[in-house]
Amino acid sequence: MAEKGPSRQRRGRPRQAEVARLAGVSQTTVSLVLGGNKQGIALHEDTRARVLAAARELGYVPDPAARRLAAARNNLLGVFSFTATFPTAVEHSYYPILVGVEQEAAAQGYDLVLFTGSSPGGAQAGDPGALNRVRLADGCLFLGRHVPDDQLRKLVVDGYPAVHIGRRDELEGLAWVGADYVAASAEVVRRLSALGHRRIVLVREDDDAPASTDREHGFRTALAECAGPRAADDPSAVVRTTHPADDITPGWVRDRLAQGVTAFVAEETDSGAAWRALHTAVAAAGLDAPDDLSLALLGSPPADLAAARPPTGFDIPRAELGAAAVRMLTAQLSGEEHTEPLVACGFRAGSTAGPPPGRTG
Amino acid sequence: MAEKGPSRQRRGRPRQAEVARLAGVSQTTVSLVLGGNKQGIALHEDTRARVLAAARELGYVPDPAARRLAAARNNLLGVFSFTATFPTAVEHSYYPILVGVEQEAAAQGYDLVLFTGSSPGGAQAGDPGALNRVRLADGCLFLGRHVPDDQLRKLVVDGYPAVHIGRRDELEGLAWVGADYVAASAEVVRRLSALGHRRIVLVREDDDAPASTDREHGFRTALAECAGPRAADDPSAVVRTTHPADDITPGWVRDRLAQGVTAFVAEETDSGAAWRALHTAVAAAGLDAPDDLSLALLGSPPADLAAARPPTGFDIPRAELGAAAVRMLTAQLSGEEHTEPLVACGFRAGSTAGPPPGRTG
DNA sequence: TTGTAGGCGTTATCAA
């Protein structure tokens, strides 16, 4: 298997020792000069010049492996997603985050190592050591809700620098960054309230992911502020639906309207099921937003609905989220502790919300 | 600056020595066991098991830098793109290529390191050492046309395994993989010819990128076969347009038709300008493909036109391109030389081409 | 101001 071959391709590459010989100084001096002389040690301008000249003549470039070995760090940040890093389907959720991760990592001088849950090195889904590969990097970012708790906990306990993207409180000691769904959802409700809406219904998926829970929390909090505690505690203010959302029908929408509801809010999820169902039901009922009722989306619309009228709601700053994760990780690496975990979502005015019908805004 | 802090954050990262202690063997033995025992040295099944267990317990992972320093390889493949690997403008995205790169790399047991071109560490655009970081990996893939020649040449001259994705002949000795635009473009012309078209016009951008040149070359070659050398040499058979393509107007289309042209071919580019212009002009002229004329696209339609009727043309197998690049790189690593550099593009029947009007196919 | 020496974590060559 080409065991013997012309491997060791390092061949003709000059090392500091050769530069030293050519310049007539010691290898240490070369390291000092070429290393930028961090410790502010004084050296002859002469020596400096000779070394530089010799290095240029030989075309010297430092060996990154050696450099990193000596420095006890490799300037590598890991990115681990339990599913493939480049899934064909999930493209929409992770890609924008990676954009931010890459930018911030580059800005801070780190390169990225991509680990996939289903990679080789004997790292299958069930493998209890699957996560260990990330130790190769100085620290690692974790994406997705399916990262196994126990393995992650082991890394954290060992003091390995890790940051989870997405709120993750259950795992004690694990740093995370997440979108501030609570505040953003509350803001949407406040805007609707400012338009005159009092009875508002939230359509969410039947799932206890933090992302869903946080949205409901923000929704209820703001509702309590705007419409009083009774409105917020009303169980019918929040509807849990399944995927597909068979219960969100034109009839259901009409019923609600008849009961005085004037605005509907849906959460964004991977599938976009809640928003899609609401959208479809409203259209099928022959109703139109914002004239007959107001609609808002707690997140961004799925790609196939993006062409439609932009929904009122908020945008998750995914790139910013990635960048924030990198910042938190590098803060850990340099000994400083946590930076801000919550990233604010910007309100998106959109055009699916307006004053309730029969009322002048 | 965090210069002094509790750096040396290698902290808990276990090394072979600790595994050795735990397993009650020498560090050498650990290396032997964990290294896969390449030299076929015999060792007790007992020892082996103990070492493996200890390594797993400690979560041992070899240090890539040390590995590379000592053995000149670390099972890491680099991916370097001079611009961001994850650009915001989706159309420029390398994403589909990376999908293939990741899959093939995983299949061959390599992890991926993403080197971002715009990284500091003193690695700005002008920095002559920006590319040097890649030497940490066993070999590297290069993406995009803006990889600086001189630095890349240095790597190649030093014998560093590198593969460029996209044809790159100018750089002597640099291996590359690319889509076979020549053959694919020729095939499209042949199909059109088989339908009965004789006068065909190619709309391309005014750019001398290999991708454009190759398409024209294939176009002219096939045209010579099908319609004779006169047709192929006719300067009006190829139109160079700029971005935006103001010259591709409804009037221009009609003119051409009046002169006997029955089919138009556009090249795919980053911007999609040529195809978009053609598309728009034809529609504005009140014409329709394939009834009034035939259209073909040398590539895939831009995202915003993907919903329209699928154009006749070919698909660039981007994932396959990535996989081919990895194969070529690993071939270099194992001493074997070049594998096939050209990746075939599949013909896409689409539905914008048919027999010329007034003729029975 | 410069040089000497030791170590970073692995692999590889020999002895034992």
Added chain:
DNA sequence: TTGATAACGCCTACAA
């Protein structure tokens, strides 16, 4: 079958 020992190229006290 296993264990010293010497690289690999660079960094960094510390000594001169």
